[in-house]
Amino acid sequence: MKSAYDLAMERLAKSDPAAGRALTGAQKARLAEVDKIYQGKIAEREIFLRQRLNAALAAREADEVAKIRPQLAAERVRLEEERDAEKEKVRREK
Numbered sequence: 719m720k721s722a723y724d725l726a727m728e729r730l731a732k733s734d735p736a737a738g739r740a741l742t743g744a745q746k747a748r749l750a751e752v753d754k755i756y757q758g759k760i761a762e763r764e765i766f767l768r769q770r771l772n773a774a775l776a777a778r779e780a781d782e783v784a785k786i787r788p789q790l791a792a793e794r795v796r797l798e799e800e801r802d803a804e805k806e807k808v809r810r811e812k
Contacts, residue, residue, distance in 0.1 A: 742810065748808045756801035763793045 720728075741749070767790045774782035 734782065744809065745808055751806055752801060752804050756797055756804075760794060760797050763797065764790065767793065 767786055771783060771786045771790065774776060
């Protein structure tokens with residue numbers, strides 16, 4: 719008798735046959751490269767925006783601080799979404 723987990727995994731495999739496919743060595747290398755590239759991009763944007771934030775805090779510019787904080791979070795989310803989309807594209811390649 720199969721567990722609910724086994725049944726769910728079978729249904730998932732039927733709905734997306736490419737999901738269970740093993741990755742090639744080239745795909746794994748490309749995924750690692752994508753991670754490395756986007757890790758650098760995220761760090762670069764965070765450093766830049768944190769410098770602006772610290773300067774605004776030092777100058778006591780509340781309006782500027784209020785703009786930078788959400789921008790910092792939004793940039794991180796945007797870059798993570800780009801990274802995930804790029805990784806999914808690599809996984810779907812044959």
